[in-house]
Amino acid sequence: MSAIDFKIEQRASTSGARAGSITTSHGVIRTPAFTPVGTKANVKGILPDQLKALGADAVLANTYHLYLQPGEDVVQKAGGLAKFMNWDGPTVTDSGGFQVFSLGAAFGKTISKFTKEDEMTRLNLVEKEGVPKPSIYDPEVASQHGQLAVIDDEGVTFTSHLDGSLHRFTPERSVEIQHALGADIFFAFDECTSPTEPYEYQREAMERTHRWAQRSLKAHRQNIDANKNQALFGIVQGGRHEDLRRESAREIASLGFDGIGIGGSFSKDDMRGALRAAVGELPEELPRHFLGIGEPGDILEGIANGMDMFDCVAPTRIGRHGSIYTPHGILHLRNGQYRDNFTQMWRLNLPHCEGGLTSTSDTASGFTMAYVSHLVRSGEMTGSIICSMHNVGFILDLVAGARQAILDGRFDEYRENFVCNYYGK
RNA sequence: GCAUCGGUGGUAGAGUGGUCAAUUACAACAGGCUGUAAACCUGUCGGCUUCGGCCUACGAAGGUUCGAAUCCUUCCCGGUGCA
DSSP states (O other): OOSSEEEEEEEOSSSSOEEEEEEETTEEEEESEEEEBOTTSSOTTOOHHHHHHHTOOOEEEEHHHHHHTTOHHHHHHHTSHHHHTTOOSOEEEEOSHHHHIIIIITTTSSOOSEEOHHHHHHHHHHHHHSSOOOOTTOHHHHHHTTOSEEEOSSOEEEEOTTTOOEEEEOHHHHHHHHHHHTOSEEEOOOOOOOTTSOHHHHHHHHHHHHHHHHHHHHHHHHTTTTTTTOEEEEEEOOTTOHHHHHHHHHHHHHTTOSEEEEOOOEEGGGHHHHHHHHHTTSOTTSOEEETTOOSHHHHHHHHHTTOOEEEESHHHHHHHTTEEEETTEEEETTSGGGTTOOOBGGGGSOOSSTTOOOHHHHHTOOSBHHHHHHHHHTTOHHHHHHHHHHHHHHHHHHHHHHHHHHHTTOHHHHHHHHHHHHHOO
């Protein structure tokens, strides 16, 4: 008996796309769904009621950050994540697994969730030329390299990015914290690897993630009575290697999770292959979350391959930095050319209902580009807020539009049309 | 009028004989950002360039010196003090 109820309402005939809903004790998530990221129990720049108005069904927060500040006990005392942040709806928490990566192998480097192919080549060359690559098991060597996270088989030791204090995460501890946070959906603690790691290491890390998945599940089940409304998702890893992805998906799917997350750090070229390899091994009936994705094209790619949920920091991050999504690509409002462009922001949105205004236009976009450009250029936080709302609204509209298109049996056309406009191809 | 301090690239402001086309900040011009270490980071920022350099520049004009944004002289402009 799962804490959530996932129903598929419609499957596309020409792709893996599907539309449905996930019912949680805090409300329904219509899928495909985009859950804006509110790492510290806050989607940067956007208030919960505004988020609702933009069309969000759920928000995603982070275990590592909330554990450090204010502490999961505070969130628990508040009555759980949703109540704490005054969000009337479903919530999701990530396990801290991504921080294993961003504070570990990726720390201080040019690698990120996505790394460009030529940069990977460059990094690999650098590592081959230099001193033998340090084992990330060695805390001393790792700290010499400035990393804030050090992995061993049992778990991960973090140096807090806030105050330098030392902390320890294990799968059990992550589950415990996430129980306290009380999100409707939470993730098993995993190891997200750098795409520059060799095959042998990817396998090793994947197998560790599998062991951690079992331990997470066990820890959850031991306390299931007090947390029976929380669904636990396992995470598929395996890096860029399709055989590992298949193996990982089979293993994670066999363990009895309530849903599946697909994680990993990619180069642009191998995301699709890794995704397809994994999805091919997953049961139909479990909801699938594509962690940290993403850009409009990547979301549509995910939907076409049967993914149900997405989350990504990009809409708020690039918005905060003064860039906006439009049906024809990203615009940098900081650029001088927008100084006296009085086009209304809402005209830049994607009207997913023919001719209709979108939720975004009502909420955030009655402003001109010239005005928002001025705000952004002069460092006014309202500029960041407007762009963030615009972007979150844009992505939510994109996904809502995709959902409707699946229900109407015209997803391929919808996707093709968008991609053609957005990427100009 | 006398005395004194000062005039540096879009702005502020370092530099006070060679390593100076000139530190730095801001502005400007671009780029990046995919489970948030990020209201952040990177690059360019006198002109030309076959990317090795070449030319023009630190108020103006002369001068000293192998070499001057830096020293000297005169002039112009500004601040301050005294008449």
